[in-house]
Amino acid sequence: MQVYIWLLLPMALLLPPGARSGEIIGGREARPHSRPYMAFLKIQDGKNISHCGGFLVSEDFVLTAAHCNGAKITVYLGAHNLKSKREQRRQVITARAKICHPRYNKKTQNYDIMLLQLEKKAELNRCVNPIRLPPAHQRVRPGTKCSIAGWGRTSPHIKLFADKLQKADVVVMPDATCTYCRSNYNPSTMLCAGDPEEGKNPFEGDSGGPLVCRGMAQGIVSYGSANGTPPAVYTRVSIFVPWIEKMMRKLQP
DSSP: OOSOTTSOOTTOOOOOSSSOOOOOBTOEEOOTTSOTTEEEEEEEETTEEEEEEEEEEETTEEEEOGGGOOSEEEEEESOSBTTOSOOTTOEEEEEEEEEEOTTOOTTTOTTOOEEEEESSOOOOSSSSOOOBOOOTTOOOOTTOEEEEEESSOSOTTOOOOOSBOEEEEEEBOOHHHHHHHSTTOOTTTEEEEOOTTTOOBOOTTOTTOEEEETTEEEEEEEEOOTTOOSOEEEEEHHHHHHHHHHHHHHHOO
16 A cells, blocks of 8 residues: 555556645635535545545445545545534545445556445535436537536645635546547546646546536546646546446445
8 A cells, every 4th residue: 555645646646545635726716515516535544644535426425536445434525614613514424335446457547436335324405415427428528618626736836735625617628638648548438628728637635526517427536647737537437327326226225
């Protein structure tokens, strides 16, 4: 197990267990609780603690990246300011089960998706609510405007991490853009987003968060460049909808 899993690899935005969460580059603070599906994950492996993003897809299931796995994962729902003690609707729930896709490859980051079953059902309200998944195998056209969010670093030159949820709008790019500049990019299971000219991108600590397009979670933050330059690579959620639904049915009492 790596110790500094949240540290970026040479060509990756990977945030596995062992460091701290990251912030959106080129973003701004989100309106509090405007993204009620957002989850903040605290990952513990012995004495090592790291963080990831995630998103609620039902009362008792959260989706995130497979490289965000760890011995114990605690899920925070209904959060905006992580340091605030006044968020009365914040819910803290331990993950009962962690289901990484069986074909997940740590070296290539292919199949970078993990389903978390919560120890108990979340109480749904205006601050905590699931996001829709796309139809199975739906493709997102290049040029589609989407949004990302997270609690991480805003710059490779600043080591501080966001206390408040940050957001940014990004555009889906042609697969060829990531095939050219991102190693191990697989168009069948991955999605490319982030215009280099706009400079908006997830960064250290945003792994596992959703790429939201037209109200649906179309992607999961997976990896990108070490300096945070767009585009970033996302797990293509629609490809995994049958697997997600199968696992959820299997784990339901």
